[in-house]
Amino acid sequence: MQKVLTIAGSDSGGGAGIQADIKTCQALGVYSASVITALTAQNTREITAVAPVERAMIRAQLDAVFNDIHIDVVKTGMLANKGTIQLVVNRLRAYEVENLVVDPVITSTSGTVLLTEEGLDCLRTELLPLASVLTPNIDEAALLLGESPTFDIKWMKQAAKRLQRFGPQIVVVKGGHLEGSEAVDVVYDGTTFTMLQSSRIHTSSTHGTGCTFAAAVAASLAKGMVYKEALQTAKTFTHTAIAHAFPIGTGKGPLNHYAHMQTDNKGVR
Ligand SMILES: Nc1ncnc2c1ncn2[C@@H]1O[C@H](COP(=O)(O)OP(=O)(O)OP(=O)(O)O)[C@@H](O)[C@H]1O
Numbered sequence: 627m628q629k630v631l632t633i634a635g636s637d638s639g640g641g642a643g644i645q646a647d648i649k650t651c652q653a654l655g656v657y658s659a660s661v662i663t664a665l666t667a668q669n670t671r672e673i674t675a676v677a678p679v680e681r682a683m684i685r686a687q688l689d690a691v692f693n694d695i696h697i698d699v700v701k702t703g704m705l706a707n708k709g710t711i712q713l714v715v716n717r718l719r720a721y722e723v724e725n726l727v728v729d730p731v732i733t734s735t736s737g738t739v740l741l742t743e744e745g746l747d748c749l750r751t752e753l754l755p756l757a758s759v760l761t762p763n764i765d766e767a768a769l770l771l772g773e774s775p776t777f778d779i780k781w782m783k784q785a786a787k788r789l790q791r792f793g794p795q796i797v798v799v800k801g802g803h804l805e806g807s808e809a810v811d812v813v814y815d816g817t818t819f820t821m822l823q824s825s826r827i828h829t830s831s832t833h834g835t836g837c838t839f840a841a842a843v844a845a846s847l848a849k850g851m852v853y854k855e856a857l858q859t860a861k862t863f864t865h866t867a868i869a870h871a872f873p874i875g876t877g878k879g880p881l882n883h884y885a886h887m888q889t890d891n892k893g894v895r
């Protein structure tokens with residue numbers, strides 16, 4: 627059984643964060659352990675409270691997992707602040723983690739800041755050098771680069787190339803928020819660009835798409851897939867989960883993480 631550790635925040639509404647990560651790993655047949663960095667009081671409409679977990683408790687969770695369970699791939703999501711990032715970096719180095727997927731969660735879709743400014747600097751300089759795969763959306767890519775985004779493929783390519791210089795082996799700039807009929811993500815591996823392409827689904831069920839995509843990359847890498855196959859698997863998995871989402875809540879609803887189990891191999895019911 628391959629094992630992923632997700633280090634992220636809890637979403638009480640069950641659509642994003644730790645909950646999305648665990649469901650994704652489960653659906654892809656990979657075991658998941660979880661280290662919770664923050665609690666959020668959240669539903670499909672808004673985040674009403676955020677409580678970062680104290681550092682000693684995060685450290686205790688990390689050490690409890692790493693001292694007992696062999697982890698194949700680590701995935702990070704909401705890290706909340708500089709202190710937590712420094713601690714996570716310290717523990718990832720101590721346990722010699724080699725496979726790391728970093729989803730740089732900065733702001734929720736509903737507009738709540740989930741990472742402090744100091745935390746953003748620290749993520750850029752201390753965590754990105756350890757990353758195997760970095761998965762920003764267009765806004766997150768721009769914040770990491772300290773500039774305004776342009777919502778087109780040309781800018782996404784430039785951003786991916788420049789972000790790769792911070793240290794991650796592979797950068798995926800996700801185009802879920804692009805205009806048009808296609809949802810295109812730009813992948814840069816230090817040498818070549820590739821595109822992950824799918825049709826855009828017109829739906830309000832998009833809460834947790836970023837968490838789901840990154841967790842599916844982590845689970846696929848844990849299963850031994852090479853990165854191109856892992857990214858394509860994650861893209862198809864996320865698309866299917868959006869396409870077959872149930873109407874849950876009154877805002878931006880969660881995905882159906884188990885949809886691909888109810889579909890044939892082409893992702894069609
Ligand atoms: N409406 C959609 N139709 C098809 N694919 C989508 C749609 N929205 C997002 N995706 C895909 O989902 C994945 C996540 O991309 P997105 O840009 O939405 O990330 P994100 O903004 O980090 O997500 P989140 O909404 O959780 O913050 C990408 O592969 C993207 O192309």
Ligand SMILES: Cc1ncc(COP(=O)(O)O)c(N)n1
Nearest residue numbers: 635636642643734735833834
């Ligand atoms: C705990 C947690 N982690 C991540 C997100 C980002 O997801 P989204 O952009 O869909 O709101 C979130 N809302 N909550």
